[in-house]
Structure formats: C-alpha cells, structure tokens
Amino acid sequence: MSSLTMTYTRRNLAETIRTPTMFLTVALVPVGVMVFFVVPFIGQDAAAITSATATLVVFGVLMACVAHFSVAIAAQRESVWGHYLRTLPGGIAPQMFGYLLVGLAVVAAAIVPILLVAGVFTAASAPPSRVLLAAGALLIAVVTFTLLGLAMGYLMSMRAAAIANSIGFLPLAVAGGMFFDQADTPEIIEQIAPFVPTRGATDLVLVALTGEPVGPLSLVMLAVWITIFAGLTVWGHRRDQVRRFA
Amino acid sequence: MTVLARALDVTRRYHDTTALDGVSLDIPAGQVVGLLGPNGAGKSTLINVMTGLLRPSSGSVELCGGDPRSESTRRVIGVTPQETGLPETWRVTELVDFVAAHFPDPVDRAELLDRFDLTALADRQAGGLSGGQQRRVAVALAFVGRPRLVFLDEPTTGLDVDARRALWDGIRSFHADGGAVLLTSHYIEEVEALADRVVVMDHGRIIADGSVAEIRGRVRLKRVTLTDPMLPALSGVASIERDADRTHLLTNDATALVRELVTSGASFTDIEIESASLEDAFLAITGDRRTG
Numbered sequence: 317m318s319s320l321t322m323t324y325t326r327r328n329l330a331e332t333i334r335t336p337t338m339f340l341t342v343a344l345v346p347v348g349v350m351v352f353f354v355v356p357f358i359g360q361d362a363a364a365i366t367s368a369t370a371t372l373v374v375f376g377v378l379m380a381c382v383a384h385f386s387v388a389i390a391a392q393r394e395s396v397w398g399h400y401l402r403t404l405p406g407g408i409a410p411q412m413f414g415y416l417l418v419g420l421a422v423v424a425a426a427i428v429p430i431l432l433v434a435g436v437f438t439a440a441s442a443p444p445s446r447v448l449l450a451a452g453a454l455l456i457a458v459v460t461f462t463l464l465g466l467a468m469g470y471l472m473s474m475r476a477a478a479i480a481n482s483i484g485f486l487p488l489a490v491a492g493g494m495f496f497d498q499a500d501t502p503e504i505i506e507q508i509a510p511f512v513p514t515r516g517a518t519d520l521v522l523v524a525l526t527g528e529p530v531g532p533l534s535l536v537m538l539a540v541w542i543t544i545f546a547g548l549t550v551w552g553h554r555r556d557q558v559r560r561f562a
Numbered sequence: 563m564t565v566l567a568r569a570l571d572v573t574r575r576y577h578d579t580t581a582l583d584g585v586s587l588d589i590p591a592g593q594v595v596g597l598l599g600p601n602g603a604g605k606s607t608l609i610n611v612m613t614g615l616l617r618p619s620s621g622s623v624e625l626c627g628g629d630p631r632s633e634s635t636r637r638v639i640g641v642t643p644q645e646t647g648l649p650e651t652w653r654v655t656e657l658v659d660f661v662a663a664h665f666p667d668p669v670d671r672a673e674l675l676d677r678f679d680l681t682a683l684a685d686r687q688a689g690g691l692s693g694g695q696q697r698r699v700a701v702a703l704a705f706v707g708r709p710r711l712v713f714l715d716e717p718t719t720g721l722d723v724d725a726r727r728a729l730w731d732g733i734r735s736f737h738a739d740g741g742a743v744l745l746t747s748h749y750i751e752e753v754e755a756l757a758d759r760v761v762v763m764d765h766g767r768i769i770a771d772g773s774v775a776e777i778r779g780r781v782r783l784k785r786v787t788l789t790d791p792m793l794p795a796l797s798g799v800a801s802i803e804r805d806a807d808r809t810h811l812l813t814n815d816a817t818a819l820v821r822e823l824v825t826s827g828a829s830f831t832d833i834e835i836e837s838a839s840l841e842d843a844f845l846a847i848t849g850d851r852r853t854g
Contacts (some may be wrong), residue, residue: 323663327656334651396647403613403641404664405633405707562617 320406324414328388332418338383338481342422346376347429355438362439363526364497369434370450370525371494374457374518376426378489381461382468383481384422388415389469390477393556402561416462423458446525453524457517460538463545464513470552488514510534513541564591565624566638566711566742567612572621574607574766581607582618583766589711594733594743596757596774598750604766605746609713612744613641626710637665640709642700642717650689654680654699657688658706665707677735678702679728694721701729711742718752730755784816784837788823790830796822 332339350372358364392398392411401411434440442450468477489495492514493505501509509515510531516538519530567589574582581604589595599605610616612623614630628635648657655671662668675681678698688696701717714733718726733743733756747753753760753774760777762770770777783800787810793802798819800812813819816835823830 320663323660327652327660330656331649331651397643397649399615400641400643400647402615403636403639404661405636406664407633561615 318410320410321413324410325417328414328418342380342383343425346372346426347433350430350433359438365438365440366442367522369440370521371518372430373427374521375489375494376430377423377457378461378485380423380426382465382485384419385462385465386468386477389466390472390474394474442525450521450525453521456520460513460517460542463549467545467548467552470556511537513538566591566626568624569612570622572611572618574611575619580766585768589742589744591742592740593759594737594757596753596760597744597746598753599763603763605763606715609715613713638710640704640707640712642704642714648688648696652688653685655684661703661706667708668706669708674702678732694725705736714745716746783812783814784835786811786813786816786819786835788830788833790828794826794828
C-alpha cells in the first residue's frame, strides 16, 4: 500500500474522529437498540438472540457504510478542498482507498460492540466455522451497502445525503423486516421484504450463521441490488467527472 | 527560454456562454505574469484549464511539454486552494505535511512556515484562523512541492497591509530562486510590485500583453471631471462620459489636457483630477466605454 494511501487514511480517520457525530451515531445506535430492546427480552433464548445479533450486525453495517461513504463522497464533490486535491499529483486512487479503509474502521466501530454484548451478556453462540462463514457473508453486505453509500454520494448533494442518512436507513431496515420477529411480521412487510436489499443481506448472513434455509427470492434480489448500486455508482461517478472536469 | 505552460488558441464554452475565446499564452520559466481583468473576464477559467481541472472546448494546453491532466506534470505546478475551503479540523502543520506527501522533494516545513510568517500558527486548526491567516496558509500550500510554476488566483484579496507585504516577500523569494508565477489580482499595485509581465483579459480574450512598463503606460489614466456644456474637440482623451451636467474625461496626460482646455478657451468650471480606477483603465483599453 502506498504511503500516500496511508496519508489519506490517517487524515480521513483523524477528521472522522474530530467531528464525531456520524462516528458516534454509528457506534452507539445499533448496540443501543441491542441493549435496550433485544437483550432484555430474548437475551437468554440462544437461537433467537443469535439470529437477532446477526440481524443487528447487518443493520450496523448498513448504517456505517451509508453514513460514511455518502457523506465522504458528497463532501469531496462539493467542497473546494476536494477540488483542490485534484490539482495535486498522485491521482484519485489513494483518496478512494483511504475512504475505503476508514469505512472499514467505521464498520468495525458499529459491529464490534454488538458482538461484545452478544458474547458477554447473552446466550448467543455459534460454532467457529459458522461464524467464519457468516463473516464472509457479511463482507457481501459490506460491499452492497458501500455501493449504496457511494451511489448516494455521487447522486445527492451533501445536504440531501445528510438528511437521507438521518432518516433513510430506517425505512430500509423496517421494510426489510429487520425489526420484526419471524412469527409476528406484518403481512405487508412479508410481501415486500424479499425485494428490499436489507432482507437479502440479512438472509445471507443468517443462512451462513445458522444453516437454516431461506427462500431464494431475497438472495436473487440482493444480487440484482448489488448490480443496480454498482451501476448507479459508476454512472454517478462519470456524470460527476463530466460536470466538474470535462 | 523554456516554456513551462502554453495555452494555444484555447476556447472554453459553458453551455451557451464562451468563457475563453481563442486564448494563447506562454509562460516561460522564471517569469512572473500578472493576469488582470474585470470579474467574468475568464481569468479563473484560464487557470482551471491550464492546471488541468477543465478541458478546453478547443485548442490545446501544455504544461512542461505534457498534458496538464497527467499526474507527472502536476508535480511541477503549485495551486492555491480557496482559503474558505481548508478542512476546519486540520492543523496548519498537518495541512503542510499532507500536501508535502504528494511530492517527491517537498520544502522543509519549518522553512516554508517561516517564509510565509506562519510559524506562530503552526499548531492551530485551520477553522480557528482569521480569513487573512487562512489565505496565507492556502498560498503557502502552493509552494510546498518545490514547483517551477505557481498559479495564484487573487492571493491577497482581503488581506491587511502587513499580511500582503509578507505574502509579497514570499512570492519574491520564490521568483528570486527562478520560479515562475501566474498571478491574478484586483490590485494593480500588486501586479506592479510583483510581475515582470502583464496580461489583460476581457470577455474571454487577451486584449493586452506586455511588460509592466508598457501596460502601465496604457492604464495609468487620470479621470478629469468638469462642468462644461460646450466641450471643444480635444486630443489625448481616451474616453468621454457624461452624467447630468458633469463630464468625465479619461486621459493619459492630465496636464496636457488641462493646458488644451485652457488654450481652447473652454468655459469649464469645477475641475477635478483623480486617478482613474482599474476598471476605467480596462474599459479604456477595450474601448468599450458607453458614451452619451
């Protein structure tokens, strides 16, 4: 890894920590939901808490990726500093790798507390091989939501991205059935959830973790969403380059 | 003489407006070029095209013989960010180190801070600096990579006199070491103090290009204002403008004009002579002054 990439990573990380609103929200909200709304009710039901933990981890990844990448990209496009960076030698790659590495750090900040709470205070458990498999599945969730965040960053102004961040992920999570027990999920959510990317990501991680089968529809839709988000990111990036630098 | 930057017949359009219209400009090594022009003349667009941020609609741009959009040619130029855009939480030293990381042989940080009188501010966050201090930091960043050519877009607008002198000293010492500068400014005295050569732009075209002495001769106008309903025909007047009963004459030689007025027996009253504004000078050069 080039030293310039490390420079961008260090600076971006320092900035994230010095203006910590986003960072703290991402690090505290998912684990807060877990501690107050999940652990007291199903903390000692091993199967239920294991699935709930996996779901919350995916929720944490969603929040972290969307918040970090949408704002980072929108700010880079809109700020005069981002414009100035274009005049420096070194190219755009170190900057993008820097965003990616810091994004992974934000993801870690979101999910590590959840895993700690689950491991220390609850009956959640899974064999190591399953955990490893689930980690691989989670990587796909990271890719999905990173692409969503990037697409938002390229297609939205910084204001719009900030607003979308504070309200946008909730409907995504609810529509994907993340906050419902399988037993009492409302009919309407049952109908739409398989078409929502959060459901596909959650299902993938759950299959990997528990081995219980899920319907293929949500997984197929996840692949479709990844393609759509990737397409939007590439299109938004090109449009942005043409608008600002053509 | 080595040409560091060359624009050849560059035209740049935005939608339906033409920001640059057939501009050709060479910047040789070691020369300080002052770029003057009213707002909207195309100065910033020219700089953006020459630094590779924008593509010309037609024509070509070379930086040290290469494409300004390629990475290697960017090592030899220095550009100033707009000071309002410095990341607020970064310290001055962090800004300098960050920019330095992009270049193979950057200037020593302490030396740079000293040159731009920033040593006392080294540990302050950019967001906490005054506007003038931020601007000095922004200008200093252009020099971090030991560039051969620096683009400075209005480096001293809004600075107090001391800060402006400090910046001028920084630019002069760079020039003394053989560096070239393309400088835009609203202050003609700044261009006079720093530049070897002056280029005047208006409406996307270069309308004058010469040594400071040549251009100064053309823009060192006086504005002679008087009341006279029946003005005789006068020679040596660059433009005439009337508002109500007052008449404004722009001239390069106020003394000769007054002598001419007196000998012609004109019945003028309330005569005032003042230095013409820079805008007056530009408009006189373009011959674009409205009359009547």
